[in-house]
Amino acid sequence: PNPVAAQSFAERKRMFALPRSSWADYDTALISSGGGVWSRELKSIAISPQMREALGIDDGVEELSPPELIHAILLSPNDLLWNGGIGTYVKASFEANVDVGDKANDAIRVNGDQLRVKVVGEGGNLGVTERGRIEYDLAGGRINTDAMDNSAGVDCSDHEVNIKILLDSQVSGGQLAAANRNPLLESMTDEVARLVLADNIAQNTELGFARTFADTYVDVHARLLKHLAADHDVDLELEALPTPLQLRKRFAGELHRGLTSPELATLMAQVKLTTKADLLASDVPDSDVFLTRLSRYFPEPLQQKFSEGILGHRLRREVITTTLVNDVVDLAGATHLFRLGEGTGASTSDGVRAYVVTAEIFGLPELWRRITTGDTETAAIDEMLLYSRRLAFRGSRWMLAYRPQPLAMAAEIKRYSARIERVRDELPTWLGESSTNDVHARSARFQKLGVPAELADDVAISLHRFLLLDIIDAADIAERELTEVGELYCAILEHLGIEGMLTAVSDLEHGDRWHSLARLALRDDLHAALRSLTLKILELGEPSESATEKIAEWELSNASRLTRVRGTLDEVLSSGTLDLATLSVITRQLRSVIR
Incomplete structure (x- = not known):
């Protein structure tokens, strides 16, 4: 129960290097007091005080059968439960063992809401059912999905396949000697690991971000789930994802929770899959703007030696698309493209x-x-x-x-x-x-x-x-210097209080889709007014004049309109109410000045 990590690691390494071995070969002298290695064929195993304390077993329990002891180990109060083997050991309380499909472990399996560890890590596949993960998360545990936790393995396999396709094409084309293929492949092990782990870290960063703001994004996530189901035929039930209604009810109810980490991981995966399918059906991956991206996917020795081969890679479109989708979702966020399309x-x-x-x-x-x-x-x-x-x-x-x-x-x-x-x-x-x-x-x-x-x-x-x-475009349209236009644009932003209005728009209730679209439209209107106003004042002013002088000259010719706008603005500010209605009125009046 209390191992010395360095000694136990060395012993396991020795044992597994034996031609044939079992746990019976473990040096018992290295096992801490109260511990041991027992056959699963035994009828019962005596529970030592040290085992009782480590596993949180009740005082009255003197012995357990091997399945009961494994069950107790799964339920022990520890920091981490790490699954790296074969079998499904955790399900949801409302799932039956027969639904899990792993009869061999029926006797030891536990429920997600029974786990007492702080974190579950999944190096192996299917160690926890998806609904078991969600139940554990909702009970306060930390867990992702097996696909997320061991995604580096899949990523590594993808890199290996794509690198071998490149090397084999160079061998067949005479650019690489067959005898040099495998040594070159082996020499890139560490760099491939670095490339793979960079992908893994990026998607875990986004998953962590999504967890942090899961409650804030409940309505966006509900709309995204509806979109995936309606427009991309994603089966929410099959993926163990809630319907929009179920998610909103959960958030409004006693749990008051948005999507859990396992659900967010699945949502991210579905967004990536559907985005990848859309891009592969378009001409986006064919753009030369992605040639550098394609090259960066491969280790540097290949970039230097086989640049032409990389450009002619037969899975070029797929490599570009995969890396591009990863960037959009992992860097800009899983909801970025959906919100962009919605708006x-x-x-x-x-x-x-x-x-x-x-x-x-x-x-x-x-x-x-x-x-x-x-x-x-x-x-x-x-x-x-x-x-x-x-x-x-x-x-x-x-x-x-x-x-x-x-x-x-x-x-x-x-x-x-x-x-x-x-x-x-x-x-x-x-x-x-x-x-x-x-x-x-x-x-x-x-x-x-x-x-x-x-x-x-x-x-x-x-x-x-x-x-x-806007400043660059206004400078092009008016044929004026960037600095002149930038100074004027920002001076107008300050002078008319548009900065404060834009902040107020950002602070408006996010709410449902219509609140979101109204907020976006209002911000667009304010920026459009600012852009148009900049161009209007540039028409009247001279390049040699300061921004303040240009604005003053424009104000002289628009005094009556500006008086009305300022009157409305003062009235709204004094009322302390900056809501959608009042901000819309101010924006409309501001735009009227430009006519």
């Missing part, structure tokens, strides 16, 4: 194009890498991801609204990347007092959570970088 009507392929452009021009993958690596606390990571992902979502919506469809990804990246990079350090100097205060307060909050100052600053200003899209 804009965009197809999966158009949504992915918009994500690719937005992520690239704003350098989001690198920002997210910085957020999720290092020693930052999980709570801070989740909060920074939540905030910075808003840039991915709003940027994607903007690309779908303002750029020609389908997006020419390479051209759009070329159009925006260099200019965003050129002015990203200028942006803080353009922001007005309220915007600056918001950024500083957010950065201070992140730093209080232990985030390094440079990263905290980058995340805190990330959403304001969204403004650069």
Whole structure:
């Protein structure tokens, strides 16, 4: 019951290296007091005080049969139950043993709500039924799914297959000697492990994020479940996923819980599967913008030696699609594409194009890498991801609204990347007092959570970088310098109190789909008004004038309209009510000034 880890590891290693061995070969001198190794054929096993304490067995129990003892081990109060073998050992209380389909373990199987461990890890498959996992999670346990916990094995197999396809094509083409194939393959073991674990870490980061905000996202998840069932023929019952109604009832009831970790893991898997199918049916994977992505999938020795072979890989489309889907779901979030489609009507392929452009021009993958690596606390990571992902979502919506469809990804990246990079350090100097205060307060909050100052600053200003899209377009339309347009745009944002209105829109109740769409439409209207107003004032002002002078000149010719707008704004602010109705009225009046 109290092993010395180093000694027991060495002994197991010795024992398993024997030509033929069983647990009877274990050196009993290394077993701690009160422990032992017993045959499962025995009628009963005496319970020592040490066993009783370790397994939480009642005082009156003096002996147990082997199945009873294994049952007790499964129910012991420990930190971790690790399943790495064959068989199903945990089910839900409402499931019958006959439903599990593993008769050999019927006598020892336990229910999810009986487990007393803090965490269940699944190195083996089917150790817990899906409903058993959910029951354990709802009872306070920590568990994912077997598919999530041992996904690195599947990922490793995929890499192995794709690498062998490449190497075999090079052998048959004469670019690689057959004798060198296997040594080259073996030499890349560590790098393949690194690539695989990076995928594994990314999807576990997203699963952790989804767990944190499961209650917040209940309505979004309910709508996503409905979408998967109705539009992608996902059988919710078969996948042990709740119906939208069941999820809402659970959240409204005594449990007050959103999706559990096992359900979220299954939901993520279904989103990836359906997204992959949609992309493979489109021309998205054929874009040359993904050639670097394709190359990065393979270990560096192959990138250097067989770059042409990689480009001609017969599963090129599948490799690109798989890695692309992993990025969208693991980095932008499992609900990203669904919310994008729900709000804009965009197809999966158009949504992915918009994500690719937005992520690239704003350098989001690198920002997210910085957020999720290092020693930052999980709570801070989740909060920074939540905030910075808003840039991915709003940027994607903007690309779908303002750029020609389908997006020419390479051209759009070329159009925006260099200019965003050129002015990203200028942006803080353009922001007005309220915007600056918001950024500083957010950065201070992140730093209080232990985030390094440079990263905290980058995340805190990330959403304001969204403004650069309108600024760049306005500069092109008006044929004016980016700095001039940026200064004016941000001055208007501050001068008319639009920053405060945008914050108020974000604070509106998220609620159901209609609340969500109304909030998105209102934000779009405010940004459209700001964009139009910038262009209008640029028409009247001269490049040599300051932003303040341009605004003052415009105000002179719109005095009566502005008086009405300010009157309404003052009335609303003094009432303390910034709801959908009042914000809609203010936005409408603001747009009337532009006419």
